[in-house]
Amino acid sequence: MSQTNAIILRIRADQADEFERMFREEELPIWDDFAKRGGLLAASLTRASYGTEEERWQKKGIVEYILIAVLSGMPAHSEHDDDRRFKRFLAKAQKLQPQQPLVWGGDTTVGKNWP
Secondary structure: OEEEEEEEEEEEEEHHHHHHHHHHHHHHHHHHHHHHOOEEEEEEEEOOOOOOOOOHHHHOEEEEEEEEEEEEHHHHHHHHHHHHHHHHHHHHHHHHOOOOEEEEEEEOOOOOOOO
């Protein structure tokens, strides 16, 4: 059974471009590696452009990102989180976050369009 994870990342607006560059250069290759080995079934990083908290984003000077990752299961999730490359990326990314991310995950109830 697959596992779906949803994370809301909050990045300082003046560092959003830097975060996206870092993500493409450092996390995307990890996703590619995990996908080739079957651990990552689908994933996306989306810069939120609308939502129920737009006013708060503007007042606080943050950009929110929606990260979705569908993994083959908890072992793949743990392997990703324990990956030394991810740990290096995470340490840098956390410095750009004025607030902790919101994180949810669980066994996928209904899914479509991934292996």
